[in-house]
Amino acid sequence: EAGVTQFPSHSVIEKGQTVTLRCDPISGHDNLYWYRRVMGKEIKFLLHFVKESKQDESGMPNNRFLAERTGGTYSTLKVQPAELEDSGVYFCASSPLSHGNTEAFFGQGTRLTVV
Amino acid sequence: AQKVTQAQTEISVVEKEDVTLDCVYETRDTTYYLFWYKQPPSGELVFLIRRNSFDEQNEISGRYSWNFQKSTSSFNFTITASQVVDSAVYFCALSEARGSGGSNYKLTFGKGTLLTVNP
Numbered sequence: 600e601a602g603v604t605q606f607p608s609h610s611v612i613e614k615g616q617t618v619t620l621r622c623d624p625i626s627g628h629d630n631l632y633w634y635r636r637v638m639g640k641e642i643k644f645l646l647h648f649v650k651e652s653k654q655d656e657s658g659m660p661n662n663r664f665l666a667e668r669t670g671g672t673y674s675t676l677k678v679q680p681a682e683l684e685d686s687g688v689y690f691c692a693s694s695p696l697s698h699g700n701t702e703a704f705f706g707q708g709t710r711l712t713v714v
Numbered sequence: 715a716q717k718v719t720q721a722q723t724e725i726s727v728v729e730k731e732d733v734t735l736d737c738v739y740e741t742r743d744t745t746y747y748l749f750w751y752k753q754p755p756s757g758e759l760v761f762l763i764r765r766n767s768f769d770e771q772n773e774i775s776g777r778y779s780w781n782f783q784k785s786t787s788s789f790n791f792t793i794t795a796s797q798v799v800d801s802a803v804y805f806c807a808l809s810e811a812r813g814s815g816g817s818n819y820k821l822t823f824g825k826g827t828l829l830t831v832n833p
Contacts, residue, residue, distance in 0.1 A: 641824060641825050647819075703821065
């Protein structure tokens with residue numbers, strides 16, 4: 600069974616440009632999460648989808664970030680326009696709906712560098 | 715607010731040594747979950763363990779063991795007889811526990827501990 604896959608693995612863009620990150624969760628996982636790790640800091644929660652609905656987007660830094668999950672399958676995270684402080688590793692995770700907490704399965708991350 | 719502290723930024727050991735990674739957490743919730751994840755050089759976060767706040771039994775899985783102490787809000791991770799393949803960044807994380815019918819909830823991570831096991 601394929602795990603969580605993220606594309607691209609690396610992206611280097613100039614300040615002011617737009618970048619779109621993609622996440623394909625494990626098939627059948629209705630929960631999908633985006634996290635970000637800025638250099639030397641904690642991995643921080645960005646938002647949570649349940650199917651195609653945004654359950655919690657309290658971690659989104661500002662309105663330059665837009666996440667979508669049309670059809671409840673893969674998700675995209677667009678940064679427009681990118682700023683230097685957006686550099687970091689963006690992780691996606693997925694988990695099945697359940698009656699208790701289950702572990703989230705993470706992808707390998709997308710390393711974004713804004714120059 | 716929830717918080718996870720991993721005071722050890724980097725640890726370096728020689729192969730076959732035992733090593734303990736510390737994790738201290740803060741939460742106002744009475745029910746919560748604690749996790750450890752491993753991030754090898756390939757980058758993905760690999761799940762190691764989940765512990766419910768009501769279950770204070772220590773757990774052992776091969777060379778890995780976890781010591782959960784609610785009284786000190788700690789969830790430490792010990793690797794016995796470390797190996798070079800254990801070299802990675804290890805993250806401790808905390809989440810709320812949802813009620814029945816609820817789904818998984820967001821994780822609060824520590825900053826991670828970089829473990830280097832030298833041959």
